[in-house]
Amino acid sequence: MQRPDERKRQLIVECASKLFASLPFHKVTLDDIAAKAGVGKGTLYVYFPSKEELFSAIVREGFGQIVDQLKRRLAGPGVSPAEGLRHVVAELFRFAFAHPEYFELMRTAPGLVYKDDPRWREKFAELTRLIADTIAAGVRAGEFNDPFPELTAVCIPGLVRSAMLFGPRNLDEKTAVKHVMGILAQGLIVRGGEANVPAVDSQPGA
Amino acid sequence: MQRPDERKRQLIVECASKLFASLPFHKVTLDDIAAKAGVGKGTLYVYFPSKEELFSAIVREGFGQIVDQLKRRLAGPGVSPAEGLRHVVAELFRFAFAHPEYFELMRTAPGLVYKDDPRWREKFAELTRLIADTIAAGVRAGEFNDPFPELTAVCIPGLVRSAMLFGPRNLDEKTAVKHVMGILAQGLIVRGGEANVPAVDSQPGA
Amino acid sequence: MQRPDERKRQLIVECASKLFASLPFHKVTLDDIAAKAGVGKGTLYVYFPSKEELFSAIVREGFGQIVDQLKRRLAGPGVSPAEGLRHVVAELFRFAFAHPEYFELMRTAPGLVYKDDPRWREKFAELTRLIADTIAAGVRAGEFNDPFPELTAVCIPGLVRSAMLFGPRNLDEKTAVKHVMGILAQGLIVRGGEANVPAVDSQPGA
């Protein structure tokens, strides 16, 4: 007796991810995906009930990875709010650079496919909750100043997204993290004659 | 492209915008658009050579409006870098709140439709150039600290996008501008015991 | 401006009827129908919303013709019950011989396609009502003896169907009508040594 094969499922997800990242949803055909994965077209339907569900699953699972990893990072004892914020940004970029097609893929997405999917909303809410909680903890500790952590929380993945999609081609992970952390931590305005450039610069590797 | 009737063209653009904002590109049919606009399906082809071009034109014209308006705002004499930055954020949100479907529409877009369109790239480059120049001027004036203005420039529309798409439903324009300006200006970290909320509040019109 | 073309619709119905009569429903493809009718495949969808609806429409319209014609025949003044019964049988066979594919087509039908269609049920009910009323009138007039006219009414089309589908290939309309009328009128059993063949023959036009 044969069992559904998790390996094969993963293979399909990976091949489909690449295709969805390089072409808009409606230009990726199931024939393409099956061919790229080296499986029969019908096999796709053994693992996913429809093209939209396949796409949705990819997006959801990506989010799930980010959330799980971030949870682990933030769970450590004695993670300060500033460290927490850095973990958030660093994890988002780690994932983004590990899966360079991912944001591209979401950009080409047929919006409602995922935005209206309650399972995706849940994952997304979980991510922003993690971020908002980190910020709120900082605010309570007197380390952060943020009148609206929930709004900031949704903005941070947006910063990452923009940097990945529209930033310079040769942007490297370290620079990206440092830059976004610079914006979030000090902002742009030079304070009291004391430029915050040093502050940014003081971050090793900047 | 002939435009025998600019009114009708505009009507088509508006109806199509709403539909593209509420459904992914491939789920919006020309029948839908024609019906919503109350014109014959063939008429669409009088004004736009294809569905993709229609979509592209909508996106491009939106960008064009932002860029034109922003240019005007920034062109004034004696606009300080801080004022310039505020103009950027304010104009992005002004447009976003005036055309609430716009970011939604771009989110549902079939990526390559616009990303690979040189006319769109040009508009986008123009927008980020305006922003980067504003920041760079601030840096030169010693008012801003930003080692990578081009990267920041692409991030700012991303902040606006995230706030619009994923921020709280009842977010109002003034709060949005103030919050994003707060992040960009001071960042989140409390400096010398002085919270940055007052600083934000002190900004006129915020 | 072009108008939907009733001629074209009729053409499609006729071509589809022949195909449905010669092959089971699931073996008739829309390509076949379009090719036979000499129209584009998409054109079929201008006139019928689906393959099942096309089939259904064919069946329904056939029934409609029978019912309409029969109504006209029975409406005449002074139609005696015996004449009415003859009209029923004659009309059923007239239609069957005029559209020899019709019963075959219904035989190949995907049962539920029409049996569960309320529009077909209505037509069918109308037909059996006409027949049952004719018989009931005969019973009231003392000319017929039938304890269960509604049951007889559904049986009569069944007789016609069987004769058409399974009777001898060279069966002609006149013989068919006479034979079925013979069964309905006298039954098979010889009464009082007097054969019923003469009785049948004595019916004018038989």
Add this chain to the structure above:
Amino acid sequence: MQRPDERKRQLIVECASKLFASLPFHKVTLDDIAAKAGVGKGTLYVYFPSKEELFSAIVREGFGQIVDQLKRRLAGPGVSPAEGLRHVVAELFRFAFAHPEYFELMRTAPGLVYKDDPRWREKFAELTRLIADTIAAGVRAGEFNDPFPELTAVCIPGLVRSAMLFGPRNLDEKTAVKHVMGILAQGLIVRGGEANVPAVDSQPGA
């Protein structure tokens, strides 16, 4: 065909019969049948070489039962023509009431599946021959009057079919047999002021 497990084969036939009776052939999937029978899909192919063959076998075996049973009934010594006719009708209804899905199943059949199957034609021919012979014997004996027994023979199962498929829902076997016998024996026309209801009632066991 091997039949390693006659029980399992019978189980498949029964489950498939019910499904074919409730849905048109092309809407019944082998998955459905396998699931309903609680066997693997591949197992179906151990017992039947194809879906059409499975269907065909069901129809053929049903006919076979009718024919075998009828042969036995008619084979008895001293069966009069009138008794023979009654046996025919009674046996057809007995089977129909014992297998209420059967006529429904044949109605949903993809015509050619069985009509062109020589094995089915043979069974059907055998059935109609039995009936025709019974009638012909009656004619020879001077008890029946029928100029065309072969045509009548194919009509009789049609009467039964119609009564089962389109007759009243609460039709019971006894009434059905009596009614059809009434039609076949006396017809509808009142003869010499003597109603045929008594005649029908007078038939024993009706």
Add this chain to the structure above:
DNA sequence: TATGAATGAGGATTCATTCAT
């Protein structure tokens, strides 16, 4: 024998585009 994962040919349906009016 029994299974069900894998397959891919096949087909219904959609819809952007064309063009006669």
Add this chain to the structure above:
DNA sequence: TATGAATGAATCCTCATTCAT
């Protein structure tokens, strides 16, 4: 210019059948 009937290429999905286990 404006229309919408007509088109057929394109594609998602189904499902009978196969075959490795």
